[in-house]
Amino acid sequence: MKPLRTRFAPSPTGYLHVGGVRTAVFAWLLARQSGGQFVLRLEDTDKKREVAGSDRHVMESLRVLGLDYDEGPDIGGPFAPYRQSERLSIYEQWAKKLIDAGRAYTDPYSAEEVQAFREQAVSQKRPFLYRNHRPDNPPVWDDTKPLRFKSDPKSYKWRDAILGDLSTGPEIIDDFILVKSDGYPTYNFAHIIDDSEMHITYLIRGQEFTASVPNYLNLYEALGLEPPVMATVPHILAPGGQKKLSKRDGAKDVLDYIRDGFLPEALVNFIASLGWNDGTEQEIFSRKELIEKFSLGRVHRSGAHFDERRLLWMNGYYIRELELDDLYEKVSNYWPPESESYAEAYKKQVLGLVQERLKYFAELPELTSLFFVDLPLDPSLITEHKQLKKLSREDLKILLKQARSSLETSVFSVADLTTRLNELIELTGQKPAVLFSLIRIATTQAAASPGLAETLAVLGKQRSLKRLDRQLSSL
RNA sequence: GGCCUCAUCGUCUAGCGGCUAGGACACCAGGUUCUCAUCCUGGCAACCGGGGUUCGAUUCCCCGUGAGGUCACCA
Numbered sequence: 001m002k003p004l005r006t007r008f009a010p011s012p013t014g015y016l017h018v019g020g021v022r023t024a025v026f027a028w029l030l031a032r033q034s035g036g037q038f039v040l041r042l043e044d045t046d047k048k049r050e051v052a053g054s055d056r057h058v059m060e061s062l063r064v065l066g067l068d069y070d071e072g073p074d075i076g077g078p079f080a081p082y083r084q085s086e087r088l089s090i091y092e093q094w095a096k097k098l099i100d101a102g103r104a105y106t107d108p109y110s111a112e113e114v115q116a117f118r119e120q121a122v123s124q125k126r127p128f129l130y131r132n133h134r135p136d137n138p139p140v141w142d143d144t145k146p147l148r149f150k151s152d153p154k155s156y157k158w159r160d161a162i163l164g165d166l167s168t169g170p171e172i173i174d175d176f177i178l179v180k181s182d183g184y185p186t187y188n189f190a191h192i193i194d195d196s197e198m199h200i201t202y203l204i205r206g207q208e209f210t211a212s213v214p215n216y217l218n219l220y221e222a223l224g225l226e227p228p229v230m231a232t233v234p235h236i237l238a239p240g241g242q243k244k245l246s247k248r249d250g251a252k253d254v255l256d257y258i259r260d261g262f263l264p265e266a267l268v269n270f271i272a273s274l275g276w277n278d279g280t281e282q283e284i285f286s287r288k289e290l291i292e293k294f295s296l297g298r299v300h301r302s303g304a305h306f307d308e309r310r311l312l313w314m315n316g317y318y319i320r321e322l323e324l325d326d327l328y329e330k331v332s333n334y335w336p337p338e339s340e341s342y343a344e345a346y347k348k349q350v351l352g353l354v355q356e357r358l359k360y361f362a363e364l365p366e367l368t369s370l371f372f373v374d375l376p377l378d379p380s381l382i383t384e385h386k387q388l389k390k391l392s393r394e395d396l397k398i399l400l401k402q403a404r405s406s407l408e409t410s411v412f413s414v415a416d417l418t419t420r421l422n423e424l425i426e427l428t429g430q431k432p433a434v435l436f437s438l439i440r441i442a443t444t445q446a447a448a449s450p451g452l453a454e455t456l457a458v459l460g461k462q463r464s465l466k467r468l469d470r471q472l473s474s475l
Numbered sequence: 476g477g478c479c480u481c482a483u484c485g486u487c488u489a490g491c492g493g494c495u496a497g498g499a500c501a502c503c504a505g506g507u508u509c510u511c512a513u514c515c516u517g518g519c520a521a522c523c524g525g526g527g528u529u530c531g532a533u534u535c536c537c538c539g540u541g542a543g544g545u546c547a548c549c550a
Contacts, residue, residue, distance in 0.1 A: 011550050046549055111548065118547090125476040127546050146548050163480070172478055172546080180548040187550045211479060211545035234481075235543075242542050270487095273499095277488060281498045300488085302481045303543070310487060310500045320513075357512035367511095387509090418508095425508075436509035448511030 004036030006202045008062070008069070009191065011043040012055040015253035018306055019206075019236040019245040021065065022271050026233060027204045028067045029272065029294040039198055040072035042083045043191065045184040055083075061254050065264050066287065071198075079198040084190050091185040094193050094223065095147055095178055103222045104178055105138040107146040131175045147179040149189075149219055156214040161202070161231035161296040168214045176215055192216060196225045204231045204296075208244075231296050234303040236274055245306050261334055261361020262311070266318040270311045275300040284317065316359040324352055336365035338372040346371075349458045353450040371458060374467065375445035377474055382441060387434045396438065397475050402428055403439050404468045412461045417453040442471035 006027035010020065031038035040062065042055055059074055071077025081087055098104035107114075114130070121128035131151060141147050153170035160166050178189040185193075195203060210232050220227045238249035245251045257267055269285050278285075278293045285293065319327065328348050339347060354367045369375065382388045382396070391399075403424055410420050421436065428435055440452050443464050449455050456464050 009550090013550080043550065049549065107548085114548085121546090122476085127477045129546085166479075168479065174546085177548055182548075184548090186548070191550090207480075207544055208550085209545090214479095232480090237543085239486085244543080274487070279489070281489070283487090283499055300481095304488090305486060307486045307500070313500055316512090354512090356514090359512095385510095422508080432508045434509085438509090440509060444510095446510085450511080452509060 002199070002201055004031060004034040004202060005039060005198070005200050006031045006036065006204060007039040007041055007195065007198065007200050008067075009041040009043050009194075010058055011046065011049070011187075012051060012058060013046070013049045014051050014054050014247065015057055015255065016061045017245065017247060017251035017253060018271055018274075019251060021061070021067075021254050022236060022274065023204050023206060023233050024062060024067055025065075025268060025271050026231075026276075026294070026296070026299070027202070028069075029290055030202055030204070030296065031070075032291045033294060036201075037070040038068070039077070039079075039200065040069040040082060041194060041198070042073050043187060044083060044085045045180075045187065045190055047085075047182070047184070057255070064258050065254065065268055067268075084185070084194065087190075087194065088183065088185075090197065091179065091190055091193055095141075095185075095189075098149070098178070098222060099141060099147075101222070103150045104141075104147050105135070105150055106141045107148045107177065108135050108138055109133070127171070129171075129174050131173075134175060143183055144181060146177045146181050148175045149178050149215075149222070151175050151215070151218050152222070154218070156217050158213065158217065158230065160210070161229050162234075162299045163210070163232050163301055166210070166213070172211070172214055173218050174215065188212065188215070189219070192219055192223070192225070195228055196223075201228050202231060202296075203228045204233060206244075207232050207234050231299075233299065234275060234301060237303045237305045239306055239308070242303075244303075251306075257311075259362075261331070261364075262315050263318045263330075266311070266315040269318075270314050274306070275304045284314070312359050319358050319360075320356055322355075324348060324355065327351060327355060331361045331364055334361040334364040336369045336372060338369060342372060346458070353454055353458060357450075370444045370446045370449060374463075374470070377470065378445050379474070381445065381447065382438070385437060385441070387431075388438055388441075391434070393475050397472060399428060399430065399435060399438055400442060400468060400472050400475070403435070403442075404465060404472070407456070407461070407464065407468070410461070412457055412464070414453050414457045417456050421453060439468075443467045 008024040008027050010016065028038045030036070040059070044050055044055070055073065059072070062069060071079065071082060073082045095104060117130070117133050118128045130148070131153070139145070151173045153173040155167065155169050157165065157167040176188050177186050179185050213230060217227060235244040237243060238245045238251070243249070254267065258264065265287060268287065269290065272285065272290050272294065273283070276294065276299045279298060322330070328351055331351065335347065350368050350371045354364070358364065358367065388396070406420050406424055410416050424435060425432060436452050440449060440455070443456060443459060
């Protein structure tokens with residue numbers, strides 16, 4: 001049996017978003033589960049659309065997501081080069097073969113003339129077929145005009161690994177362009193040559209290509225090449241509508257998610273789960289489990305909406321599952337600047353308190369700054385508190401003074417603080433909702449914070465009392 | 476418009492002739508001595524429509540409807 005080989009073949013025209021990465025994830029999973037190879041090939045045949053540096057960007061994206069490739073532009077491999085712009089002579093050889101076999105010819109028309117044919121067809125509400133205008137005596141190909149495939153219209157039936165049995169009639173087979181007038185091959189030509197030369201056995205790509213598959217099959221026949229297994233992955237849809245997720249909809253660069261502190265494992269789990277599941281109720285899959293359980297046969301045939309809230313939940317789940325030391329290492333670049341002078345042990349304590357509410361690392365500053373710096377007094381925390389706003393200024397002062405004198409003698413362990421706080425409840429006769437809220441607000445000046453005893457214990461005695469005093473003097 | 480594809484809660488999905496149509500996210504309510512979060516419990520919420528086939532259709536078939544893709548010297 002031939003080894004299973006898949007590829008991811010983006011054009012370097014920008015960044016990779018969740019939709020684009022999904023085909024890479026599926027191709028990678030397939031290769032890894034079978035012990036095959038995953039190949040990265042850059043389809044840089046459109047020099048006008050190319051974005052400088054995006055080749056590095058794409059490779060970096062795959063690297064940080066852990067989608068390691070076995071062969072690629074930067075690491076080479078047995079079928080190098082892996083950049084189409086460096087393979088022009090290969091396409092030229094195959095083009096000559098087709099010309100010699102009478103299966104390719106020069107397109108004598110200008111772009112404007114072809115466009116006129118096209119508009120004529122459109123105005124008659126008919127699909128445009130270039131082959132209806134196939135020239136009788138095309139000129140010899142000289143690299144200044146496009147080279148077209150001389151198709152052999154016929155019906156096709158084929159099996160798609162995801163969509164199942166597909167078929168089309170001869171009316172969609174046409175003479176498409178193989179080589180553009182600038183000398184670069186079209187995708188339609190180059191990918192077929194490359195997939196064949198690179199021994200790709202499974203071809204996973206988005207549904208925008210399904211309509212062209214019969215034309216590809218026609219070309220495979222003319223070239224005498226065996227097509228790989230085709231697998232059509234439905235699009236990931238933008239949140240609101242029914243359209244394919246795109247950069248125009250604000251689809252984020254996957255590297256931006258990484259920068260915001262999304263875990264690669266969560267991202268891959270989330271992306272793989274969009275349109276795929278293993279038939280059980282399992283939601284969280286480790287990388288290893290994904291590799292074991294993934295199958296093209298269980299990929300959905302319809303598009304799936306991208307819902308960032310689900311990604312947020314999943315990332316939070318992965319964060320909560322991390323060991324504290326591991327999490328501490330991962331968030332090292334996300335601390336607020338005020339934390340700089342604090343010791344590792346203190347920061348770890350703080351991190352332990354916020355771990356369960358952290359959805360992504362970039363939230364760390366807003367969740368933890370109260371532990372490093374005295375936040376400005378916010379009177380509205382009291383005046384708009386549904387319980388506290390009923391109390392007079394004097395009552396608040398009395399409560400805070402009682403709290404202060406009790407905490408003054410505490411050793412500020414969580415256990416001791418808990419005891420003191422309980423004693424204060426009895427002493428003051430106040431409900432926790434009143435007393436604890438007041439102390440919490442006084443010592444944090446934050447709308448939300450971790451549990452009171454835990455927060456005070458981490459803040460420490462000196463800072464806690466200082467903040468109580470500050471609140472007191474403001475009343 | 477031609478051709479191709481798709482169709483279960485708001486979202487991601489399970490289901491492959493017989494189920495009170497299950498789970499997850501989100502949302503709502505309650506509990507966890509305070510907030511936020513976590514966690515637990517409960518709740519809301521779906522088979523696009525119409526015909527068939529069948530004892531019985533979410534499931535199979537047909538026709539609609541809706542959505543998407545494609546018809547580039549872009550990939």
